[in-house]
Amino acid sequence: MTAAPDSIPARLARLGERPQSTVIVRCSGPVSAEGVTAAQLLDGCRRIADALRAAGVRAGDQAVVRTRDAYQLVAGVYALTSLGAVPVPAEPRAGVRRCLDEIAPGVFVGERLTHVARRALGWGRGHVRTALVTGRAFPGPAHLPGRHLPERHLPERHLPERHLPSAVPGGTGPAPWVPEPRSEDLATIAFTPGSSGRPEGMEDAHATLAGQLTALDAVLGIRADDVLFSCFLPFAALGPLLGVPTVVPQVDHLAPARTPSGHLVGPLLRHRATVLLGSSAVLGLIAGHCARHGLTLPSVRRVLSFGAPLRPRLAEALAKALPAGAEIVSVHGATGCLPVAAIDAERSGALRIQPPPGHSGTCLGRPLPGVDARVLDADATGLGEIAVAGPVVSPGRHVRPEGTGAARAEADGTPWYRTGDLGRLDEEGRLWYLGRKAHLVTGGEFTLTTEDIEATADTAAGVRRTALVGVGPAGRQRAVLCVEPERAARTDAVVSALRTVLRDHPHARRIGTVLFHPRFPADIRHDSRIDRARLAARAAQGVPQ
Known part of the structure; x- marks a missing residue:
């Protein structure tokens, strides 16, 4: 079967066409960094896939992946995908146990301390049958804290745990064989942040993931000589698929806004990144550090902000650190449809676009190519719920058919995804955001x-x-x-x-x-x-x- 041009197998095949090119740079602190070539990444994927297969991981298995190491995350996700398994990125969050109980994963991949937390807090209890450790080997039961406790008092019955190969290999081995999936096959499950209520698992089919990658190609506008600086760890798994070297700084993933700013600006300057991607909180750290130390970011030509609407004050602060002609883009989307729209801040002023007379809100820009947006249940002023259709939209919520039905609407023969965002469409086709419906x-x-x-x-x-x-x-x-x-x-x-x-x-x-x-x-x-x-x-x- 010939791979579709935007599918994961096709993108991985293109990755192997330049084996000695650097695809990931994982940073530790403001100075230390290690580059990983395409050959090394693909070799590592194959080795991890072999270890996963030997541990009993099979096609269709849902596998939680929780690691802070960029290489281990990317290689692990690609390896699971090559087996037809379904990676489930698990972020540190309140309610993670409830999330994992809902999806009932059979496989848990994580760092040594994550497995300690899994046992102590009951993550995946009664569901996880295969525990796989990244990094150094996990200590046996005799070395666990609390080993003096009787067996009946231990938080969880001990599962046999295998150690996945975590070191970056030499890159001399073959790439993994990745079969072409069906477009409707489940590719991943991603949880919503839960900022409007209970976190929900959103299913992404392979067709959805391909659509999201195509849309991200348009948003990023990658050039042949670009270097992406990704301040969001899960996005590191997409960088190589987008064909761009990806630098991953050491962000505090429990509280990104508390990351030491030197851990961001140091690697950003050292690796001469051209495209900067981060949440508004992290971009604020970078802008503040540059202002305090009189620094500029001469290599950066494009900044993409996501996670919350970009305010003019932050856009202005970033603009002071960027070279003339650099673009600042605010990207809007949600876990169930990403990305949806984008607006170029045009240095420091365009985010002050005034809404039509008698209206209010923040301009999100026009929907991206291939993405349709409309406003449902609009009142007399045009205010209603923003709904989205197109290849970027997730098929539905995992094991919550009632939630999927509530978030779907049929109009003109097209299924629309209700985002939960309130907004309007103006005469120029731009979306205006008014906040969450739940708020x-x-x-x-x-x-x-x-x-x-x-x-x-x-x-x-x-x-x-x-x-x-x-x-x-x-x-x-x-x-x-x-x-x-x-x-x-x-x-x-x-x-x-x-x-x-x-x-x-x-x-x-x-x-x-x-x-x-x-x-x-x-x-x-x-x-x-x-x-x-x-x-x-x-x-x-x-x-x-």
């Missing part, structure tokens, strides 16, 4: 979208970001504006600045209380999407009854 604030006489207020409030001097939340039962909520100030900003000065920018806002008078928080709770994946449920709970404690 509407509803009072007795008003309904407020979060982005309507926050896009304006975030421009106030001394404000890092704001979050509008509702306190009380739906329909009788009190609108509370939570403020995360910049460091050293005076509270009275910030309040005055907020009054100034919101003075002419038509809905600002609905804000009943302003509360300050030193740091908002946010999703672990990007550290950019605000955990509004937790913030609302905190706000409820500070709002007078």
Whole structure:
């Protein structure tokens, strides 16, 4: 069977056409780094695939993959794919046990300490039959902390664990054989961040993954001499498939915004990256480091921000560190449809595009080629739920048919995916974002979208970001504006600045209380999407009854 041009087998075959080219650079701290060639990566994939097969992993097996090492992640995911297994990236998050119980994985691949956590916290208990360790070999039961406990008190009955080959090989062995899958075959399961509720597993078929890679080709605009700097570890698995050398810095994956900024800027400069990809939280670290140390990023020609809408202030800060003509692009999407739309910030000003008269929100740009978007259940102003159709859309939620049905809509004979985002389409075909449907604030006489207020409030001097939340039962909520100030900003000065920018806002008078928080709770994946449920709970404690 001939591989489709955008399929994983076809892309891996193209990877092997330049065996000595560097495809991954994994960094440790601000200086240390190791390059991995295409030949080494493919050789490592084959070796890992052989070890997986010997351990009993078969086509169709769902395999959790949890490792912080870029090479081990990429080689492990490709090896599982070559066997027809289904890799399930597992991120550090609250509720990971519930997520794994839902998908019931039979295989668990992870670092030594991850297996300690798996045992102690019961991840995959009753489902995992094959445990595979990356990195150094896992200690036997006699070496486990708590070995003095009787067997009945151990957190989990001991599973035989095998050690996968983790060292980068010499690259002299053959590449793995990767059969061409059917387009409808399940390729991976990815969990949503859970910032709007319970995390959900989204199924990606091979056709979906091929569509997403094609769309990412368009967004990244990769050239022959480009070097991608990816501040999001899971994206490292896509970089080689996109045909671009990918530098992976040492990001704190438990709290990306707390990564030492030198761990980002040092490798970025050293490897002369041309395309920079990261969440707004991480890009803020890079912009701040450059400003404090008087540095510029002369090799960077394109920056892509994702995870949350890119604010003009951050775009302006990034622009000061970039060479003339560099592009700053805000990319919008979701776990179930990525990417959807993109907008070029045109250095420092275009993100200030004004909405049509009488409207509000943040412009997301036009849908990408091959992606269709429309607004469902729109009101008289055109505000409704953004729905997406096209090859980037996941077929459905894993083992939640009721959730899949609720997120689907039929229109004009086309199945549309409801994103849960509120927005409008303007006359030029651009999408405008108003926030999440689940985050509407509803009072007795008003309904407020979060982005309507926050896009304006975030421009106030001394404000890092704001979050509008509702306190009380739906329909009788009190609108509370939570403020995360910049460091050293005076509270009275910030309040005055907020009054100034919101003075002419038509809905600002609905804000009943302003509360300050030193740091908002946010999703672990990007550290950019605000955990509004937790913030609302905190706000409820500070709002007078």
